[in-house]
Amino acid sequence: MKYLLGVCAVGLALFVVTGQAQAKTDQQQLVVIDQDASGPGGSNIRSMLALIQSPQIKVLGIGVVTGNAWMKAETEHALRMLELIGRRDIPVYKGAVHPLVRDRERTRMAQEFHGHIAWLGAWGGDGSNPDDFPADPNAKQSMPEGRPSISARRQDAAHFLIDAVHAHPGKVTVYAAGPLTDLALAQRIDPSFAKTAKQLVVMGGSISPVTEDPEFTTNPSHEFNLWFDPEAAHVVFNAPWKKITVTSVDIALQSRYTDKMQAKIAQSDSPVARYLSKYDTERHYMWDEVAALAWLHPNLVTQTRKLYLDADMSHGSSYGDTLAWTQENQPDTHDGPLATVQMGLDHKAFDKTFIKLMTASTPNAERPAIGGD
Template sequence: MCKTLLGLLFFSASFAMAQTPRLVIVDQDGSGPGGSNQMAMMVLLQSPQARVLGITMVSGNAWEPEEVQHTLRMLELIHRTDVPVVPGAVFPLVRNREETLLWEKRYGTVPWLGAWGDAAKHSGSSPWHEPMVVPKLAEGEPTTKPLAEDAAHFLVRQVRAHPHQVTVYAAGPLTNIALAIAIDPEFAALTQGIVIMGGSLNPVSTEAEFTTDPRHEFNFWFDPEAAHIVLRAHWPRIDLTTVDISIKAMFTEAMLKEIASSPNPAAQYIAHYSEDRYFLWDELAAAAWLDPKIITGERQLYLDVDLSRGATYGDTLAWTADNKPELDLQLVHAQIDLDLPRFTKLFVELMRRPAKAAQ
């Protein structure tokens, strides 16, 4: 065989590998319509680099049953109903609303309670409603249905079907992931790794949520036991988008205007339903997985979560290799700085793209 033909075959094989989408399962607390949760899922759904095997839902910013409906409707509106939505954990492993409200009386209130919100007591939280109640959706009711399987078993099944090929993208409380680990002790090791939006180290911020409690972060705080289990599992790699870096990436009016000028379905969904101009917490985690060059600074640390049930219950714990305790802790790539123009460009471009063909 001539050298030219060998070269062409090698180039063709390399090009095909480069074009093969990376497999990912999205685990998200999908409050909506619009907003950071929905837009973060759309980053991966819109990217030609990613093949989303499914979206597993978990309570966090809102209750899981409501999130399922918002996410089904989002997929309809952006023409991606080929992606299954899988119901997940409605409640954290241990923490509950009643104990948390009592905890606040002793240790002080937190600015954001998510699904446990009470508008009368927390002006920044969502109005309270019962977990299984799904209020009328502003964007219209979905006609599609969720998968008849629970999130934890779906996660295990997909990872077992594609060993060492699937990345788990976890941008809400980590309850579903912890349950998958409990079902299958080899689950974490059989993935390519996990991308987490969670944890806080020392953010430079005037936000009330972080100025007096810099180690507090909602996803870890909402289900500390789940975060503890996930951070201790033996993943091939753990990438963590911390509060420290998230607060450097704001969704601006200029970004919204540029996105809204596109006639494509994802852009129009954002134009109609993304009213908040706030930090792009989850979107940054997704974009950095697609393009690691977005991250310009990280700390390699050993992390855990405080389970003491006292004032710091749910706070992020961190050590270096020199001072970590003699426990089976895992190395975490904690992101702390970014190339903001690079991230902004990628995010806007993805949101403006035409609907991606079903995979």
């Protein structure tokens, strides 16, 4: 009898613990990430870490799209980051290698007439070959963090995005912080994709940035993610999303990752902090981190605007620039919803929130591969 009571007590305890874990999972927001995951570290990786580190979030998977670097190399950096912090359970999917229409050679030719673009992403330097990635697993110049021992899934990113939103109708936030090629492909494959998602969160577009940065003072409507694939941006911003939240250049320029922030993060012994302190050398605006945290913590945003957005597809000097309209001057041909465009940031609160996340323990981490050295 005592044995049976003991078994029952253990079973009840397991039931309670399991129920609590399920309740926590049910309270988490479901997110799919689509990102140009150049690395190691840097804004692309740090924004994914912000979502992974948040106990409010369950990341269903990561799609990788060419943007700042070629998709193949980005995928390797994303996989290795997950391995190092102990989140091998998050699946990674290979996405689009090229934009829908824009190509490197015609873009380079256009610069001779319209002026040089400050950032070409994967097309910069000698970046003409999407498969140009060192075969040597010890190639430090490309992957100082080491090559991953885990692999991307066989399914492509566009179909992963479609399957994810249909598996949880009305519950999945689509977080897109790179060129929008994968999302456009998903919408073209399945016209119900956008309306089945809960919402779209985008890092992209530029409205009227206040800055002395020459990249934007000479062309304030230019932003890389929309510029790299304007046709994809057009498809996405005209799709029937329930809600769109956009982190523009305007708000992103109010942030910067500094040596001081890195030093504060390095004081922690968490795997994420060790990863950043060991491999992150990028000191620039926190483009994608703002998109992640301003969505998670709307109180970090001090100013927004309601605008319809699109990308210029004229193939002239303004090809890829941000187009924006108020409700009063929306063109009849624009079919997408009004977007909430973030314009102002409480940067001190933002920095504090980001550092807290990067120094915390990683939820559901198992066997982090990064050492304490």
